[in-house]
Amino acid sequence: MLDMDLAAAYGVLTKVLNQAVKRNRDRFPADFVFRLNAAEAKRARRSRSQSVTLKRGQNVKYLPWAFTEHGALMAASVLNSPRAVEMSVFVIRAFVRLRAYARGHAEIAKRLDALERRVTDHDEDLGDMFKALRSLLAPSPRNTREIGFAKA
Secondary structure, rough: OOOOHHHHOOOOOOHHHHHHHHOHHHHHOOOEEEEEOOOHHHHHHHHHHHHHHOOOOOOOOOOEEEEEHHHHHHHHHHHOHHHHHHHHHHHHHHHHHHHHHHHHHHHHHHHHOOOOOOOOHHHHHHHHHHHHHHHOOOOOOOOOOOOOOOEE
């Protein structure tokens, strides 16, 4: 996200956002924010609406900063506008909900493991019970000796 877009989202001037980044440079490593080169800035300017392009020199005076998602979140923490504070609180609450959601999944997984252990134990018990029932229902082995007088 370009600095001018992020500044608009947080309700501050682009200059204020860039000053905050300069003052807190250690909070913005290269994977959080980087400057566009001249060609990239020119392409970005062309892709924007005509009402927001520069009129006088038709050139970019300062190369814009590009913020990654982490940089945009960090910018919310260093700015003091109401919108930036609101976004910081929103992000923190989202992480808390995510942690609770993950913890809920861990509890469900734990319960499923316990249930699986119980069912597995019951499977063995049920198998033993079926063996006993089958032995009771099976016809008893007959004595092959015939009843009566034996012929000699």
